[in-house]
Amino acid sequence: MNGQRVNIGIIGLGTVGVGVARILLQQGDLLKTRSTLTFHLKTIAELDWNKDRNLDLSNVKCTDNAYDVLDDPEINIVVETIGGYEPAFSFIKRALENRKHVVTANKALIATRGRELFQIARENGVDILFEASVGGGIPIIKGLREGLIANKIESIYGILNGTCNYILTKMHKDSVEFEDALKGAQENGFAEADPSLDINGTDTAHKLTILGSLASNSIVSFDKIYVEGITGISKLDINFAKTFGYTIKLLAIYRVFNGGVDIRVHPTLVSDSHLLSAVSNEMNAIFVTGDFVGNTVFYGPGAGERPTASAIVGDIVDLSRDLLLKEGQKYCNRTINPTADVKIIPIEEVTNRFYLRFFTLDKPGVLAKISGILADYKISISSMVQLETHERDNYVPIVLLTHEASEKYMEQALQKIMQFEFVKENFLRLRIF
Ligand SMILES: NC(=O)c1ccc[n+]([C@@H]2O[C@H](COP(=O)([O-])OP(=O)(O)OC[C@H]3O[C@@H](n4cnc5c(N)ncnc54)[C@H](OP(=O)(O)O)[C@@H]3O)[C@@H](O)[C@H]2O)c1
Incomplete structure (x- = not known):
């Protein structure tokens, strides 16, 4: 120098x-x-x-x-x-x-x-x-690396992609379909001409890899993170979520769990009483819990x-x-330890609450059959809505919210449910935070 x-x-x-x-x-x-x-x-x-x-x-x-x-x-x-x-x-x-x-x-x-x-x-x-x-x-990296250095980081829940948050906010507030919200985001400069990496969750997963690595002081392998984007979300789902008191957000999740970390990106129903549900448009927010500090929130513009x-x-x-320091005094390598790896718990070993939306033929016994399969897999229902109007052909939407259930059992139950001839293929399974 x-x-x-x-x-x-x-x-x-x-x-x-x-x-x-x-x-x-x-x-x-x-x-x-x-x-x-x-x-x-x-x-x-x-x-x-x-x-x-x-x-x-x-x-x-x-x-x-x-x-x-x-x-x-x-x-x-x-x-x-x-x-x-x-x-x-x-x-x-x-x-x-x-x-x-x-x-x-x-x-x-x-x-x-x-x-x-x-x-x-x-x-x-x-x-x-x-x-x-x-x-x-948002100074989240400095926050994790320095401000929260005294803490074991227990969990991180982040809204990390402004494009997705803008789209989901427009769908929620203006009741528009995904394609129209995306078009609006592009017109207003909040989405690229090719938004694939944003809307398929990859960009959020990149950022979560970095936060997870800092939180665990180890390398998180990007390709081991479970990722779902927001393209399957419809106006109908946004409105159902609203009815139950939730807002759908693309969440990046890191959670210390079972001797490893549960780390994933997917659209999630966030309760309207949680701070993250109020993070709108292109803004980002990260909700971090440390063992001494408790809950903290970092909020601000995520790009530009x-x-x-x-x-x-x-x-x-x-x-x-x-x-300014002399050789030997330098405080280098404040980043992530490149020689340590964190154990990632596969999503099948995790439990969640779920939002399930099916389109089924409007005939008696349908609901009993679906809930019967769920019960076989130890999945219990906490709330349910079935619309009586004929929305699409002869099919009507049924929405179920479940109590905490195994991801593995949910996958198996869904495979069984999808074999019923009265269920249309385009079901949606979301997690609830
Ligand atoms: N934009 C944001 O809000 C934002 C937010 C957070 C992080 N980031 C990250 O920041 C980085 C830059 O993003 P950006 O939006 O600024 O991208 P950008 O607008 O596309 O800028 C990249 C610039 O680098 C130039 N360039 C490409 N190859 C070069 C080379 N070999 N030598 C010299 N210049 C070269 C490009 O020139 P040409 O156009 O002539 O190719 C272009 O002007 C990316 O990693 C992005 O993920 C961006």
Whole structure:
């Protein structure tokens, strides 16, 4: 480091990169007052320099070659904001091997290749921080890593995807179908042109992998997480949930359970009396329970240029404090232990309360047969609604809420129920929180 000056290089001047550059260029005095350090945005690597980004880059070296950042011995901290797997992985690896700290917002990469990157960081005595990868501007990672360090984390329930939350909120408040809500989200800039990774739950699972790894101080394997998206939810289900006093949310769930962790992503009925049910539109929230602190809630904007950049610059300042220390005093590797793995309990071994919605022929004895099968599998019903109107063909919807029941038995019972000729194929099974 050059005196009290920290040199920063950004790779990728898209939505997030622009925000980071803006803060570094505009908030220099504020950052200096609060940290005593001068943050100098030295170089930006970006492929497309034709876009107007409304930034004064006259004192910044602008290049299209990422290695002008990665191999510059004067650069202390590299900000990776290109996203994706490659070349992002190779760029971060090179930066760490060149003994530069790295800050990234790349949840997909951290969730799937974090182990390798943390190991490389450890071997080189530097850190990789990723506050912006979960919950945008919400300081949840710092919260888990530092604020709640004295606690064993017992559970995390998170609304981590703004696109899904926006869609589900519109369906709930405006009583529209999924496709119309998605279209509205795209028109209002809350969903990508290709929203697949959001609506199929993958993005939430990436973020949950990161939170679960921090909570357990071990690696959570992304591919072992049970994931369901929100595409099967209809206006009808939203309205039924409302009738029973619930709001449907896409929840990321982490729970210490049976000597391991129960970790999953799926649409969930959240009681209207729970704080998470009130988290609307594109906002994110994370409900964390620690053994000493009890229940805590982290709430805020989960994406966007300014919130995400705010989180990235928080990491930059955090890392810069290390740069002031001498070799041997450095507080590196504040991330996840890459050599430890957490035991993930398969979903079949978990119990839940369930919401079941079937379309059945409107004839006597149907309900008795369904509840008979459920009883055979030790599943008891807590509430039930059967609409009398003929909604679709001759089929009417039946909705059952159950008491706590085994996931394995539920799966087996559903297979039996679906064999009845009076049940239509498109049933829905949701969990209740
Ligand atoms: N957007 C958000 O609100 C948000 C929130 C949280 C986390 N994140 C994460 O932040 C990361 C960046 O997201 P974003 O929305 O800012 O993406 P973006 O708008 O697509 O920006 C990426 C930028 O990187 C540039 N780029 C691609 N390859 C490059 C290379 N080899 N060298 C230099 N520049 C390169 C792209 O240029 P071209 O356009 O010319 O390809 C583009 O300008 C992703 O990992 C994302 O998951 C984003």
